[in-house]
Amino acid sequence: MTHTCIHWFSKGLRLHDNPALMAALKDCKQLYPVFILDPYLHNNACVGINRWRFLIGALKDLDGSLRKLNSRLFVVRGKPEDVLPKLFTKWKVTRLTYEYDTEPYSLQRDSKVTSLAKERGVEVIYKVSHTLYNIERIIEENNGKPPLTYTKLQAIAKTIGPPKRPIPAPTMDDMKDVKTPSSENHEKEYGIPTLEELGLDTAPLGEDLFPGGEQEALRRLDEHMKRTKWVCTFEKPQTSPNSLSPSTTVLSPYVTFGCLSVRTFWWRLTEVYRGNKHSDPPVSLHGQLLWREFFYTASLGIPSFNKMEGNSVCTQVDWDTNPDYLAAWREARTGYPFIDAIMTQLRQEGWIHHLARHAVACFLTRGDLWISWEEGQKVFEQLLLDGDWALNAGNWQWLSASTFFHQYFRVYSPVAFGKKTDKNGDYIRKYLPLLKKFPAEYIYEPWKAPRSIQQAAGCIVGKDYPHPIVQHEVISKKNIQRMKLAYAKRSPESPSKSKGVKRKAPSIIEMIKKKAKVK
Ligand code: FAD
Numbered sequence: 001m002t003h004t005c006i007h008w009f010s011k012g013l014r015l016h017d018n019p020a021l022m023a024a025l026k027d028c029k030q031l032y033p034v035f036i037l038d039p040y041l042h043n044n045a046c047v048g049i050n051r052w053r054f055l056i057g058a059l060k061d062l063d064g065s066l067r068k069l070n071s072r073l074f075v076v077r078g079k080p081e082d083v084l085p086k087l088f089t090k091w092k093v094t095r096l097t098y099e100y101d102t103e104p105y106s107l108q109r110d111s112k113v114t115s116l117a118k119e120r121g122v123e124v125i126y127k128v129s130h131t132l133y134n135i136e137r138i139i140e141e142n143n144g145k146p147p148l149t150y151t152k153l154q155a156i157a158k159t160i161g162p163p164k165r166p167i168p169a170p171t172m173d174d175m176k177d178v179k180t181p182s183s184e185n186h187e188k189e190y191g192i193p194t195l196e197e198l199g200l201d202t203a204p205l206g207e208d209l210f211p212g213g214e215q216e217a218l219r220r221l222d223e224h225m226k227r228t229k230w231v232c233t234f235e236k237p238q239t240s241p242n243s244l245s246p247s248t249t250v251l252s253p254y255v256t257f258g259c260l261s262v263r264t265f266w267w268r269l270t271e272v273y274r275g276n277k278h279s280d281p282p283v284s285l286h287g288q289l290l291w292r293e294f295f296y297t298a299s300l301g302i303p304s305f306n307k308m309e310g311n312s313v314c315t316q317v318d319w320d321t322n323p324d325y326l327a328a329w330r331e332a333r334t335g336y337p338f339i340d341a342i343m344t345q346l347r348q349e350g351w352i353h354h355l356a357r358h359a360v361a362c363f364l365t366r367g368d369l370w371i372s373w374e375e376g377q378k379v380f381e382q383l384l385l386d387g388d389w390a391l392n393a394g395n396w397q398w399l400s401a402s403t404f405f406h407q408y409f410r411v412y413s414p415v416a417f418g419k420k421t422d423k424n425g426d427y428i429r430k431y432l433p434l435l436k437k438f439p440a441e442y443i444y445e446p447w448k449a450p451r452s453i454q455q456a457a458g459c460i461v462g463k464d465y466p467h468p469i470v471q472h473e474v475i476s477k478k479n480i481q482r483m484k485l486a487y488a489k490r491s492p493e494s495p496s497k498s499k500g501v502k503r504k505a506p507s508i509i510e511m512i513k514k515k516a517k518v519k
Contacts, residue, residue, distance in 0.1 A: 002029040003123075004091060006084070008098040009035045009073070010106070011130055013058045014214040015065050017166035017261035019127040024097040025170055031178050032091055033066055035059055036084075037077045037193075040105065048382045049204055050350035052195055054212035058257050059192045061213025069172060071180035074190040081112045088120050091181075095123040099130055099258070102300045103389045132163035132262055132289060135297045146301025148313065148404065150282055153294045166264040206348050210253055210385055217254035224249050225268050232278040234285050241355035242338070242418050242427035249285070250351055252386035255292070262289060295394030298404075306393040307374060308402065315402045317486045319365070319372035326371055328469050329364050330379050332432075335461075335468035337444055338418035339363050341431035348431070350385035355417075361399035362412045366483050368470050373400040401483060408483040411476045415444045434459050 007024040013035075015021065024031060041047075047055070063073040076083050087093065096117045101110065114124045128134045138156050139146055147153040183189070195202050210216075225231065239247040254260035269285050272278075281287030304310035308317070327333075332340035332347070342356040352360075357380075363369065364376045373396040380396070381387045397403035418427070425443030429436040435446060437457035442449035447461045447468060454460050461467055 001094075002027050003095045004028075004030040004032075004093050005095040005097060006032045006034050006087060006091070006093050008080075008084070008096060009033060009062065010098060011101055011256075012099040012258035012261075013062050013212075014217070014259050014261065015062075015069075015169035016214065016218070017129055017264050018099070018169070019129050019167055020097040020099050020125060022167060022170060022174070023125045023127060024095065025174050025178060028095070028178050030091070031071060031175075031180050032074055032087070032093070033062075033071060033180070034074045034076060034084075034087065035062075036080050037075065038080055038109075039077075040079070044200075044382075045378075046381055046387075048350070049195070049200055049202065050383070051385055051387060052198065052200055053202075053205060053208065054210065054253055054257065054350070054385050056192060056195060057208075057212030057216075058214070058259050059212075061215055061259070063192060065169075065214065066180075069170060069175045071175065071178070072182045072186060072190075073192070074182075074186075075192050076190065080109055081116060084113055085116050085120065088117065088122050093122055095125065097125045097127075100126045100128045100134075101130060102135060102296060104305075105389075129261060129263070130258060131296050132266055132293050133157065133160060135293065135300055138293070138297045139301050146298045147294070148298070150291070150294050153297060154281060154290060157290065157293070162270075163263050163266055165267055166261050204347075209349055210250060210351060212253070212257065212259065214254075214259045217251065217260035220249070220251060220254065221260060221265065221268060224251070225272050228272055228276065231269065231272045231285060232276045235279050235283040236288060236354065237283060239353065239355070240421040241353040241359065242341070242422040243353075244426060244430060246351070246353065248353060252388075253351065256386040256388045256391075262292065265289060292391060296390045298394055299390035306377065306389065308372065311403070313403050314397055315486055315490055317366075317372075317400075317402060317483070320370045322369065322371060325369045325469065326364075326375055328466070329360070329369060329371070329376075333466050333469075334363070334414075335447070335466040336363070336414040336472070337425070337428045337432055337435055337446065337465075339414050341428045344431040346380075346383050350383060352384075357395065358399055359412050359414065359417055361396060363414055365396075365400035366408055366479055367411045368414070368472055368475055368479070370475075370479055370482065373397060373402060376400075406487075408487065409480050411480065414472055419444055432465075434465055 005024040005028045007021045012018055012020070059073060059075065066073055076087070084096070098110065101107070110126070117124045137160065138153065141156045141159065142152065147156060236248070251260055251265065255262050255265065266286065266289055278284065281290050299305045302311060302313055308314050329343065332343040334340055339360055342352055342360050346352045361373070361376055364371050365373050377392050377396045380392050384392070394404070398405045401408035424440045428443050435443060435457070438446055438449060438459070439453065442453060446454065446459065446465060449457070459465050
């Protein structure tokens, strides 16, 4: 039998290492590559303007690559469970393929779509390619529970063996019997919208430092992989949060949107490591990819992973509700130049270094402002190019010492931390030009500068730049005590308190088990 297939591009916006797309091409006579702009995922609360630009760039790149194979991308709008059945009928589809996605929303959506397809006699094939491993397997290997420590995850990964090797992108040969019927009206009906057509305000956009798309992802990967010594000696804690150009790969947006396969990333690193002395997990680049796997596994196995309430491994903390503090943090008005410079870079460019994320996340939560990590998570989701449901929630829990990390008494100083790698404050000067004339002695603490120095710098604290929103030395000590109380209230059965306590297998795993096995 020959098939008419829809390959539904959701996260995996690429042709390389795309096993579901390859499955679509088997015995296929007509291929419809589809991307759905889903109002639940693609709305302005979740997607900031930088992220929109990245997505549109990635779609254009994908369409360009498909055209080279005599195919096209069809962009449609609406809820997938409404849109796809209509397309099944319209195009007489017999097979639907997509990449397996473990976000709770996606699991529910895909399960609905799968039932609707099956009711219409459409064969459904989905494949794992967004993570290194099939993370259900990791959970199974750990007796149905997600590993709560990185060491445990690493041990399980070792028993499973290395991740699957990536597969190549389809070639003209794979496409020789396949047609994509597209009409003259294609642009009008299924074209990629511009930012303006989407009604977005493009005024805040700056230079496109990280253009979206698979070609750009592979080019950047190639560039990094040529730096053998850098790759082999990479140790995350030794990289700088405030260098003027990124000290890590910035491949995260490409991995998040699936422009770059994480398995391709892994195996390219393996090739660079071969025959060379190299750093190891958790600090190496392989180690970074395993962190991703760690949080993905946790996010699948722990119900309500992006919330405090109902999240069985998360310490319940009496966070304050303080819209003024939250707005000051979000809008880079805390009066701490290091924190405000980071939040400015985030808003302008959509990417900040991991340790910069540490600094602002600790500041918002347990360090200074005592605001829930869920609020910070929302801001990051909107502003980060790499905004990822599982990684964002997991890392926010870590930084707020709510889950995984419990040394709540170790608090980052919004002054001393940045100085370690940037004594002169060049990073602050770049992102907060208002402060650029302050001497190095005061750039992290302009409120301490004598009035004459503030005048000479052309910036008066309290008038041109805010006073510190809180007194870090005082508030951080208070907050450590509040955290101590929250820890004291944790029940003895709390899995994060007593390691190894058996938990009931989470309901989401049961739900997945009921589904057909992932191929
Ligand atoms: P590199 O150091 O070059 O690492 C290579 C890859 O490994 C990254 O591209 C990423 O895919 C993965 N990786 C690296 N660090 C981590 C980590 N700590 N956890 C999981 N995966 C990791 N990362 C996201 O991709 N999306 C998010 O929404 C996100 N939210 C975060 C929120 C907070 C509060 C914190 C502290 C961290 C968050 N991170 C998130 C993790 C991390 O900061 C970024 O992945 C990393 O900084 C991306 O830069 P890079 O590509 O240069 O990383």
